[in-house]
Amino acid sequence: MTDNFSELPQYELDPATADLLPLEYCLEKSVVILGRRPQDPGAPLTVGCLSPADPALRNDLSTRLRRPATLVQLNPWEIRHALERVHALDLQVEEPGVERVSAARRISFAPGQAPRDILADTLAEAIRAGASDIHIESYPGDVDLRLRVDGVMRQVQTPLAPDNVTRVVSRLKVLCGVDFAEHRRALDGRFTALYEDGPATRRVDLRVTFQPGPHGEEASLRVLDRSRFILDLDHLGMPQGISKRWKSLIRYPYGLLLAVGPTGVGKTTTLYASVEAFRGDNLKVVTVEDPIEYEFLKVNQKQVAKAMGFADWLRTFLRANPDVILVGEIRDAETAEIAIRAATTGHLILSTMHTGDAIAAVGRLRALGVPDDFLSDVLVGILGQRLIRKVCLKCRQPHAPAPELVAQYYEKAPASGFVKGAGCDQCGGSGYAGQLGVFELLTHDPAVVAAISRGVPVEELRNVAIARGWKPLVEDALAKAEAGLTTLEEVARKVPPRFAVKA
Numbered sequence: 001m002t003d004n005f006s007e008l009p010q011y012e013l014d015p016a017t018a019d020l021l022p023l024e025y026c027l028e029k030s031v032v033i034l035g036r037r038p039q040d041p042g043a044p045l046t047v048g049c050l051s052p053a054d055p056a057l058r059n060d061l062s063t064r065l066r067r068p069a070t071l072v073q074l075n076p077w078e079i080r081h082a083l084e085r086v087h088a089l090d091l092q093v094e095e096p097g098v099e100r101v102s103a104a105r106r107i108s109f110a111p112g113q114a115p116r117d118i119l120a121d122t123l124a125e126a127i128r129a130g131a132s133d134i135h136i137e138s139y140p141g142d143v144d145l146r147l148r149v150d151g152v153m154r155q156v157q158t159p160l161a162p163d164n165v166t167r168v169v170s171r172l173k174v175l176c177g178v179d180f181a182e183h184r185r186a187l188d189g190r191f192t193a194l195y196e197d198g199p200a201t202r203r204v205d206l207r208v209t210f211q212p213g214p215h216g217e218e219a220s221l222r223v224l225d226r227s228r229f230i231l232d233l234d235h236l237g238m239p240q241g242i243s244k245r246w247k248s249l250i251r252y253p254y255g256l257l258l259a260v261g262p263t264g265v266g267k268t269t270t271l272y273a274s275v276e277a278f279r280g281d282n283l284k285v286v287t288v289e290d291p292i293e294y295e296f297l298k299v300n301q302k303q304v305a306k307a308m309g310f311a312d313w314l315r316t317f318l319r320a321n322p323d324v325i326l327v328g329e330i331r332d333a334e335t336a337e338i339a340i341r342a343a344t345t346g347h348l349i350l351s352t353m354h355t356g357d358a359i360a361a362v363g364r365l366r367a368l369g370v371p372d373d374f375l376s377d378v379l380v381g382i383l384g385q386r387l388i389r390k391v392c393l394k395c396r397q398p399h400a401p402a403p404e405l406v407a408q409y410y411e412k413a414p415a416s417g418f419v420k421g422a423g424c425d426q427c428g429g430s431g432y433a434g435q436l437g438v439f440e441l442l443t444h445d446p447a448v449v450a451a452i453s454r455g456v457p458v459e460e461l462r463n464v465a466i467a468r469g470w471k472p473l474v475e476d477a478l479a480k481a482e483a484g485l486t487t488l489e490e491v492a493r494k495v496p497p498r499f500a501v502k503a
């Protein structure tokens with residue numbers, strides 16, 4: 001910044017003059033009315049902004065102010081401090097990157113609340129509900145707050161409105177330490193919420209994306225609440241047979257083990273629970289992740305960055321010769337190649353892939369250039385998974401699903417009882433509470449391995465696997481519906497019947 005840096009002290013900030021422009025407008029455009037120089041009361045109004053030469057801004061200001069204005073350049077910090085002083089706006093944070101949130105907070109509709117209170121109430125509500133994401137969305141004349149709970153979006157009534165959303169999002173930007181004057185590009189930031197529940201304080205990390213929207217400020221917050229991780233392979237909902245085999249597969253001295261499925265189905269949780277199972281084994285375990293969602297004691301964890309991707313970290317790890325390497329995701333040919341090489345040279349590689357099911361993962365690895373003989377050599381197991389909602393135990397009742405729905409999954413309807421939740425206070429009327437994994441496990445059965453090394457196409461491989469006793473995950477999902485743990489309607493939302501093997 002040039003000598004303009006010293007503009008600010010020359011002006012008397014006058015709240016009455018500053019009010020000629022609404023605060024929301026000032027925050028959105030990063031402008032502030034600086035008042036007049038005391039020694040020059042007849043001079044035109046002076047407005048501080050980021051780029052005085054911007055013709056659109058000049059036009060807009062002269063229309064709104066209906067009087068001549070002189071534009072001077074200020075930096076974002078100066079604009080923020082001038083706005084804070086003149087509007088008594090409280091965007092200050094006590095500890096950079098940290099927000100203390102009392103569990104006793106409730107969303108309040110009291111008029112004139114400070115942005116910090118609206119934000120803290122929202123965070124308390126989201127953490128209490130076990131939300132995985134918080135979305136602030138601006139529409140014409142309206143602002144929505146939605147939480148993702150158990151994988152489903154839920155609308156929440158809040159005092160967020162077009163006339164305060166910029167202040168609340170500005171507070172969020174200050175917390176994340178990002179430039180609150182930037183409205184033209186998407187920004188990423190993060191902060192930590194300390195959730196104070198009686199004598200206990202829980203650390204919850206939030207990764208925030210700010211997006212400029214056509215109708216105002218928008219932000220998405222990913223809630224990384226470590227206390228919600230299940231780190232026990234016995235509590236993920238795996239059928240007993242799969243759980244037993246997976247536990248033996250992770251003891252292999254070398255090879256490739258994958259957890260596959262779409263985004264948000266618990267693949268990371270499976271790998272974390274597997275890493276936790278190594279505790280006390282005197283193995284050297286390293287991870288490279290994006291992001292690190294849970295910090296383990298005595299596990300060397302690395303975060304992917306621009307300069308160091310999955311492949312770069314893998315190469316670095318190999319020189320240190322660890323026993324087990326967790327690679328957050330295999331998504332490119334380079335990572336696939338090094339992961340396979342690591343698996344052939346005495347390391348156990350745990351990773352995830354975004355594929356529909358376990359068999360499709362074989363096709364994806366081939367597409368990434370992994371030769372069939374290497375793949376058949378290192379493949380230890382592929383776990384396919386999905387998350388389904390559990391029926392609410394408080395309002396669960398017997399239920400007969402629509403015959404057309406039953407017919408999509410069964411040639412002959414099973415005798416045992418399907419259920420549904422009627423909806424109650426406990427489950428917010430949804431009939432569901434919590435989530436449960438459904439699984440399939442493809443292991444290195446000799447016939448499957450031989451088929452992969454012969455380059456058998458994926459569809460044929462599926463038949464080979466089924467002939468050898470592999471059960472697609474729809475079977476686990478249907479077993480859970482028949483056992484009254486979930487509903488057939490929920491299964492239909494998550495697991496398409498085309499994968500079903502009819503009874």
Ligand SMILES: [Zn+2]
Binds near residue numbers: 393395421426
């Ligand atoms: Zn209920």
